[in-house]
Amino acid sequence: MQYKIQVNQNLEIFDVDYVAKQAAGAVLMRIGKSVILAAVAREEKMVEEDFLPLTVQYIEKAYAAGKIPGGYIKRETKPSDYETLTARIIDRSLRPLFPKGYAYPTQISVIVLSADNEVDLQVMSLNAASVALFLSDIPIKAPVCGVRIARIAGEFILNPSNTQLKQSSLDLYVAGVKDELLMIEMRALPTQNDTTQAMNELSEDEILEALTLAQKAILEGSNAYEENFAKHKKQSELEFKSEEENLELFAFIEQNFTDEIKNAINQMAKSERAGELNKIAKTISKLETAEQKAWSEEDIFKALEKIKRKIIRKQIIFERKRADSRALNEVRNISIETNILPNAHGSCLFTRGQTQALVVATLGTENDAQMIDLLNEKNPISERFMVNYNFPGFSVGEASAIKAPGRRELGHGNLAKRALYPSIDENYPFVIRLVSEILESNGSSSMATVCGGSLALRAAGVHSLKLVAGVAMGLVFEEDKYAILTDIMGLEDHDGDMDFKVAGSKDGVSALQMDIKLGGIDKKILTEALNQAKEARLHILEIMEEANAKIKINDEILPKLEIFNVEPSKIVDIIGQGGKTIKDIIEKFEVCIDLDREKGEVKISASKNEQIKAAKEFIFTLTQTQKNKKFKDKDLSNFKLGEEFEGEIKKITNFGVFVGLKDGVDGLLHSSKIKHKVREGDRMRVKIKEIKNGKISVDLVG
Structure with missing residues (x-):
């Protein structure tokens, strides 16, 4: 059956009971010339572990844009970073909907079958996945709706086309259900005029104004999906894991070991805290009472974890006290060292409490840019600013091998990139790569990456528009009361109800990311959180400004660059037949050369200025446009070979x-x-x- 729904300025066409009928829920969704298949499948048997076994895959088929995959293997293989990040957005938006105790392995597959260059595939994919999930027998209270907000010429635009988004100073992606916001991703986009570049941060009030527009659109979309598809929803006969609590065990531990648990909580590192809880569990398991009651060490440890969570939350709500004795709005101690790596272009060791990031900046030429194939772009995109985030196991005391980056690493790196990108002057001639090595982690290493990354850029001599800092906020709800936490540590992130990261300069917010665990957030609380985050950001920026003033740039190891112009028609002379001339110049003078045929622009970079000067002189002679220009119009007809x-x-x-x-x-x-x-x-x-x-x-x- 086909449904045509006019919602949020889009005509959305859904085919239900048309394809993938053996899936638990499936839908074929169309907007314009884009077609997406979303299918939900689940296993019949629950997992024994206490977690939600949900996996989301977002897959772009090359044929959707009339392309054949590049590379040696002409088929889709490993997902691109964009596909991984899109799957992560869908996961974060849908995960809060699953009922407590749901433990069936579940797979949500979203496949792009046809791509319209003007259609936002991320928003469309989330909405397709949401409808497919709602149609299944998994008891979801209502469908999620996702929207994107742009700002062009000061006006907020709902669900812009891809062309409009390129003209926007804002990219705000919001997902929610009914009037509840579940997930927010926001970034400021730089705008360029003929002379200057503006960073275009948003104030807290502007963010709230944009979120109000998004909230209204989400309510409209969520209601429209529910009204149209409720009659197709499969009946649920699923059983859920009950909260098996051994009340006697709980009471025994609370009565006899509360002080020991509080001491374990004060062991701020994850590895130390887990070790202390394990010791307590072993101690209890050896008691005569535990043996008589047949309490297993595993049951005792689970009880300890739940009591630990209860203590932490009540302490925060009712005593306004945190595990490390900080005030709710207090940032941990910060120390900053720059250019500690003598042969790196720029480096910063940023330490905040027990979170430490070593961020390293490297400058390169156009040849070093990352080429990215996007489905809705005809040609590959050249990515000139890259942020790579690495999270080795030793940073949290785990003995695990260092592997290729997963979804979490890609997501954290992308968040830091979105925060820092508006501060980079688009006319900056070098390609930039930032690498964040997380050496220690106890809360918000992504925000440490932002802070360290901003200073690493300055340490590499990059004249960024403004310094950018980030802070992670938390939220705890308990008995109709709440507390907003500044600069959360891992303990508060794990046992809290919200993860809210805000990054920006002293003038506004450049990036924002929010995930809610409890199903929606009130705008009043969101306003408080934004204002509290602003106070923390300004405090961190003040410390960063002090560190910035002390930076000593490693000038001698930084690459040198010169840009000049020749007549565009002479670019072919620099290239030579089959590229022979330019190869000879590169090899002879040990330089890198980038050419712009249309502008006649020549970029020469090298480790020493002398090499650039010699190569430039050679090119001027070759093209006869500068020092040897007087030879340009000479008549050479009187000269003969061999003369x-x-x-x-x-x-x-x-x-x-x-x-x-x-x-x-x-x-x-x-x-x-x-x-x-x-x-x-x-x-x-x-x-x-x-x-x-x-x-x-x-x-x-x-």
Whole structure:
């Protein structure tokens, strides 16, 4: 059956009971020329572990855009970073909907079958997955709806086209159900005019205004999906895991071991805290009471974890006290060291409490840019600013091997990139790569990456528009009361109800990410959280400004760059036949060269200025547009191959000497032909070897 729904400025067409009918729930969704299949499958048997076994896959088929996959293997293989990040967004938006005690392995597959260049595939994919999940027998109270908000010329735009988004100063992606917000991703986008670049952060009030528009649209979409598809929803006969609590065990531990648990909570590192709880569990298991009651060590440890959570939350709500004795709005101690790596272009060791990030900046040329294939772009995109985030096991005391980055690492790196990108001047000539090595983690290593990354850029001599800092906020609800926490540590993240990360400069927010665990957030609380985050951000920025003033840049190891222009028609001369000329220049002068055929722009970079100067001089001579411009219009018809001249050396360069022939015309004798030291004014006998593109090359005679 087909449904056509006009919602949030889109005509959305859904086919139900049409494809993938053996899945628990499936839908084919169309907007414009985009077609997406979303299917939900689940196993019949619950897992024994206490977690939600949900996996989300987002897959873009190359045929959806009339393409054949690049590379040696002509088929879709490993998911791209964009696919992984999109799957993560869908997961974060849908996960809060699953009922407590649901433990069936569940797979949500979202496959792009046809792609319209103007349709937002991320928003469409979430909504398709939401409807497919709602149609299944998994008891979801209502469908999630996702929307995107842009801002063009000061006006907020709901669900912009991809072309409109490129003109926007805001990219705000929001998911929710009914009037509850579940997930927020926001980034400021830089805008460029002829002379300056603006960073375009948003104030807290502007963010709330945009979220109000998103909330209304989400309510409209969620209601529309529910009204149209409720009659197709499968009846649920699923059983759920009951909260098996051994009340006697709980009472025994609370009565006899509360002080020990509080001491364990004060062991702030995850590894230390877990170790202390394990010791308590072993102690209890050896007691005569435990043996008589047949309490297993595993049951005791689970009870300890729940009592620990209860203590932490009640302590925060009713005593306004945190495990490390900080005030609710207090940031942990911060220390910053810059350029501690002598041979790296720029580095910053940022430590906040027990979270430590070593962020390293490297500058490169256009050849170092990351090429990305996007389904709705005809040509690959050149990514000139990259942020890579690494989270080794030792950072939390775990003995695990270092592996390829997973969804979490990609997500944290992407968040830091979104926060820092608006601070990069788009006219900055170098390609930039930031790598964040998390050396210690106890809460919000992604925000430590933002802070360390902003200073690592400055340490590498990058003139970023503003310093950017980030802070992670938390929220705890208990008995109709709540507390907002600044700079949460791992313990508060694990046992809290919200993870809310805010990054920006002193003038506003550049990136924001929110995930809710309890199913929605009130706007009043969100406003408080934003304002409390602003106070923390300004405090951190003040410390960062002090560190910035003390930076000593490693000038001698930074790459050097010069940009100049030649006549666009002369670019072919620099390239040479089959690229031979430019290869020779690169090898001879040990430089990197990037050319812009349309503008006639030449970028030369090297480790030393002398190399750049010599290569530039050679190119000017080659193209005869600068120092040798006077030769450009010379008539060379009076010169013949093999003709000999006794000439004076007019100029000596790294690549050869110029010998005067006749009529004010010089010939170039390549340095490889010169066997002894020469000086300007010396005379030598040469013969014409080549006449090409208004230039004469000569060889020695004899």
